[in-house]
Amino acid sequence: MRGSESEREDRAVSRRGVLAAAGVLAGASSMPARARARASGGWDFIVVGAGVFGAWTAWTLRRRGHSVLLVDAWGAAHSRASSGGETRLIRTEYAGNALYTRWAWESLTEWHALSKRLGSPIFHETGALYLYPADTAQIDRSIAIQRALDIPIEKLAAPELARRWPQIGLDGIAVGVMQPTMGALMARRSVQALVEAFVAAGGSFRQFAVAPPRSARAALDAVTSADGSALEASHFIFACGPWLPKLFPDVVGARIVPTRQDVFFFAPKAGDGRFGGTKLPAWVDVSSEDLHYGFPDIEGRGFKIALDRHGPSFDPDRFDRRITDRALAEVRAYLARRFPDLARRPLAEARVCQYENSDNGHLLIDRHPGWSNCWIAGGGSGHGFKHGPAVGRYVADLVLGTGRAEPAFALAAHRIHGEAEERS
Known part of the structure; x- marks a missing residue:
């Protein structure tokens, strides 16, 4: 069972930030109260990586009533993360790519909501x-x-x-x-504010360094740290940016190169x-x-x-x-x-x-080929930050079985970097 010390660790976000973020996003006050881990000691979902993809995925799953633990080795949008730093561009000029154009436009609405309902600006409409x-x-x-x-x-x-x-x-x-109507998103501030809102809405957050996952079964039971500590859940989502190749050297490997x-x-x-x-x-x-x-x-x-x-x-x-x-x-x-x-x-x-783009510039979002309850989401650096809200919704739909997979995001659609040149 999780004692009071563990609960305090789960909510290791500043009290001031949590109070400021309470009710920040639409729907927070109406969420089901099932915020704590299940009686077995695990969660419905563990999301690894508190960058823009992980934070929006965790928030979306929590908003839909699931118990969610978000973990990161250094904290939300830390200085070495792809979601760290000051500003990211949001724009819908995408050389005719209809999907990314629509996702950026839909995401802008949610970025506006986060910016307007928080005390400090998240979005600057510079054009x-x-x-x-x-x-x-x-x-x-x-x-x-x-x-x-x-x-x-x-x-x-x-x-x-x-x-x-x-x-x-x-x-x-x-x-x-x-x-x-486009402009600049404040990267670090927006992700940290979203994580604070996630915690205020009943989600859990821990600073936890995940070791490369291992399982001989067709599913993953837990994530572990280097010292052997384990966290259990029914489903796992890894949104670890440039650390994905290290966590999954055989599955992701050089499909993403920071x-x-x-x-x-x-x-x-x-x-x-x-x-x-x-x-x-x-x-x-x-x-x-x-x-x-x-x-x-x-x-x-x-x-x-x-x-x-x-x-x-x-x-x-x-x-x-x-x-x-x-x-x-x-x-x-x-x-x-x-x-x-x-x-x-x-x-x-x-x-x-750093960038952590895939070989073809498309996002990489797919189920782990060996574990039915494990998903990988990455490949977004260079243009992915703006799509955070849309990616969170897309991943949540996939893992809950209510969404349709985009073929361009599949593992099979991404070559290992340099593979095309070697074969030509």
């Missing part, structure tokens, strides 16, 4: 601007999909872009796509509001070889810039997170072309994050 080197039929197809969903969107020629945002250098840009990603924040000139969130949208430069993207100065952190190029392989446990002089020089060279007034400004802050 999102895509910059393209040429006008193409694919851009028009993507716009048509979004307009069919009643998503506000504008297609702008280069002269109009220059009139609205003269602080952007438009060399090589032919057209832009502006989404005025890569190093450098992120920079530059300080605009004192009093220069042109690079703040009211004057400049979040942006993605499709014309750049490495697909640079960034955010205006939000909450005084500085102008953020990064690139979507997959960096070298990166071990989230072992590697130091220090930017290189070469990376800084490269990003300054890009700024000189696209944001020239920032090219010589001081570097205010820098971070080394």
Whole structure:
């Protein structure tokens, strides 16, 4: 049985945060009271990984009345997690991919709810601007999909872009796509707030380092830590981002490879509001070889810039997170072309994050092939954060047997990185 000490551990989220989050999300006050573990000592579900996918999955299952334990080795949205850091872009411009467009639009409603009902902002509606080197039929197809969903969107020629945002250098840009209702999600803050709301609604949270799971049966009975402590449940969901290949070397392995990603924040000139969130949208430069993207100065952190190029392989446990002089020089060279007034400004802050994209960029969400009660959800870095609410709903539907699987997310649809080149 779980004693009072264990119950206090389950709710190891700040009292202030829990009180602030109580009733944050719609439906919290009407949930069934079956919040504690079953009499046998286990839970209906254990979700491993308190990042954006794990937190929204745990919240959704709890909202549907199930007893849920959420665990993480270091805490919700910690500094090494893919869901850590300051900002993530939410946008529905998806090169004509109808599923991701719809998921992002549906998720925005729930992000708005979390932002509005909490004391601190989760979402900043800066708008999102895509910059393209040429006008193409694919851009028009993507716009048509979004307009069919009643998503506000504008297609702008280069002269109009220059009139609205003269602080952007438009060399090589032919057209832009502006989404005025999109913008920046505060990554760490939003996930931690969601976990607090989950606990306030009757969910359980523990800091617990899970060892690679083992079972000779057709199901998984428990997850264990390195010291042999065990947690039992009827079902298990692993949403561990870049740690999935380590937990499941045979099943996931090199289908997901964490890569190093450098992120920079530059300080605009004192009093220069042109690079703040009211004057400049979040942006993605499709014309750049490495697909640079960034955010205006939000909450005084500085102008953020990064690139979507997959960096070298990166071990989230072992590697130091220090930017290189070469990376800084490269990003300054890009700024000189696209944001020239920032090219010589001081570097205010820098971070080394990681992607954990799959080989084809699609999410990887599927049942473990050997254990009927175990599910894996990952492969989201680079574009997955915004979809957190939709992923939580999708995973909950799958594990409860009420949803239809998306073929592109299946394990069988993902090759091992490098496999295609070796076979060609």
